[in-house]
Amino acid sequence: MQYMKKFKALFAFLLALTLIIPVTVSADEVESNEDLRLNYVALGDSLAAGINEKGELANGYADYFALSLKEIEGLKSYNKGFAVPGYKTTDLLNDLKNNVTKPIFNLEGTQKETTNIQTAIKEADIITISIGANDVLSFVKPDKETGKINIDMAAITAGIKTVGENYYAILSTIKQINPDVEIFVMGYYNPYPKLENYKQQLSLLVTSLDAAISDIATKNGAHFVKVSEAIAADEAKYIPNPENIHLSAEGYQVVGLRFFETLASLAEEKVVFTDIEGHWAAQYIQEVVAAGIMSGYEDGTFKPDQALTRIETVSVITRSLELPDALDMPFVDVENYPNEVKMEVAKAASIGLVKGYNGYLKPDDKVTRAQLALMVSRAYTAVTGEAYAPEKKAPYSDIKKFDAETQNAITLLYDLGIDQGADGKFVPAQQVTRADAAKVIAGFLALQEK
Template sequence: MKRFSVFVVLLMVLQLILPFSTTVSAEENSDLLNYLALGDSLAAGMNENSEIGLGYADLIAKSYMDEQEGIQFNKGFSYPGYTTVNVLNDIVENVTKPIYDLNGQSEKTASIKQAIQEADLITLSVGANDILKYVTRSETGSITFDAAGVLKGVQEVSSNYDKIFKTIYSINPNVDIIVMGLYNPFPAIQDPVIQTQLNMLVTTINNSIKNIVETNKGIFSEVAQLIAADSKAYLPNPANIHLSEAGYKVVADKMMNDYLNSIIKEVEEMTPEEVLKEAPFQDTKNHWGKEYIDIAYTQGFMSGFQDGSFKPNANMTRAQVLSVISRAFELKATKPAPFKDISHYAQQTQNEIAAAYEAGLVLENDGYFNPQGNITRSQLALVLMRLSNALAGEEFEPKELAPFKDIENYAYETQAAITYLFDSGIVQGTSATTFSPQGNITRAQLAKILVLANSKE
């Protein structure tokens, strides 16, 4: 997976199928999924009556929204009749259109490049209209094919898909893209010869698109057989090629299952045993941060207390945070830290603070570290940006600062650090315009932030 760590996306998908009983605050639910649907009438949700309703994109968004209200959704760039050329041109020309979400068309607008840049997930269904122009259906229902045109169309679709992927990645190299495959739009035709030709055509186009999608690290969802399995329910109007809501539901489930399977596969390849381990803390069972805590515990950089608790809501001191970060990123010290106020700590803790100092995460500050002071959100941002700079070997320079009014009086390095966390998707604000830089960091929040940051190392 690209935009999120595989663990975070896994949690997102699990929320689609496993309802959580806890209620999370805006601060805690900082992993809003930004979902953009691109494509033709299927992405727009046109049904068997040629009306825009709930399509697969809406159902994907709705299933997540029903559980956590953790999604920003827009299908405003999906349009009936669109071809691969139209989708590509929209991106290249950076068109602006009204935002269309689960509440319908909004008065707000967005440019497509900005929408792509902000997206964590993009779904795409397009290509059928490129081919259908070479297929003629008579008034009696018979089908004729322009063979040369169909061949040309398949080649153009493949070429344009490749261009679409490359153009999207040039805007947002971290976005995940799921492509819906094509299906036989005329299952009601009784002629077996025509049905054979249609199914061969669908298979040919799908294989061609699938090859391009997977070459570009996207996810391709085969839906043709699913639709064919109950075509009367999923394509109930013989005169209309669009799916019913039941058909879109099958497609939505297939696309998200394919997404989940790709995530599970990647997780298994990375840490096949570790992901399944559950931390033994009684006070995290129903906590919003349980999954992050389980990962932090499994990977060995956070542990609990002797009484069997984790204390997820306890604030963390500077010494505790630097120790955890040193363990999480396996930082090593070659010499003691120059701090006068850490000598009473265990040698391991002193070494971990020294490793953080040696990596440039904290400054000398006249020989004092203030180990018992609670670390603030802005201070943690600084530490993590400095860590990222050290690992990357270059300084992070934001294109523009994060849109938080309450960081305007802070030093530029601190503003840049908060922007780094915001742009990386590691944290969001406590509101659209506030970051609460003086807020403390709890143990659960640190577990979550470090799981995200560690995955981006």
């Protein structure tokens, strides 16, 4: 289930970035899967550009972050063309003000196509920034012959203050260009770990620089990514060249992972809906939202008591499974839906999750509790490889008129503790609400993790 976990993780953090739409799907409202992917722009200095410990241009943390997004099919575009070795905060600020144009530099290298920095920012969903170290490192001068360092703490203190002021201007400018973009700002690490006698002073430098950047980032709605501890965990491996402050490939991978973890952690923040406090399904709703299977609406509601349609239910269940792509579409009445939805329906049909009516799905029909049980039971078969065959049927007085497959499906929910009915009845003809679906899907997800 490794791929399924990645799939759910992608939709969870996209949900946190408000890029995923509600599971109320219609031909006019649903965005395509392509629209859910991220446009990523990296700004900054040599760390974003990817200068390694040999002084050569290679993959930097931005490349590894982009690769992580690509691996889970979450990357739409990537450009580190505005990351320049040696850049200070003043250089980036000037680029923003002058709206410089540079070639796009993505995972395939430098491209012939160019773009200006303001357009790149306007089209971005996420931006990473690493800038500021060059502003203060000029006041840290190592002597190769003696192995000592001349540290001008007064100049560093003044430099850090300037970094904070410039960062504020940089972030403010970016937010003016694109108020909705998510910005991730990199912290720094001890660039001279082998100079034991200066660790305390260098640690103070890094702590002070991080504090200034973190404070300004937070005040401007950006996310600070601390990396000092991660690099300190294996300095010999991550900063192997004592004469070069840049990271090795392994070091950049660690930093790229910290960016990815910070992005993903946004999904762990509990989503608050205005209409589920005190609702019996509140916990289940939070679970399926965190998994990226369902989401709320732009007005801050979840609408737990709203009935689900057949196509909505198919989408919800398909998102909770690891299913191969399917080319054949057996239903003629979903042609006007977006490609993403049609793909979900095709996948569902390929495993018999939904069978339709003489070539029609009837996508707008409401789903009953018995029909939902059937879909979940067929999903169970797809996951386990075998149909559920109970020793005895669930003790409901109102399911005896149904065929064996439906009774077994209802019994599956009963035996697994997903749905226990009420007062000895299952109420199979009752319409399924979003809250009902959240409870059933939460139970199904828990079953898959066992």
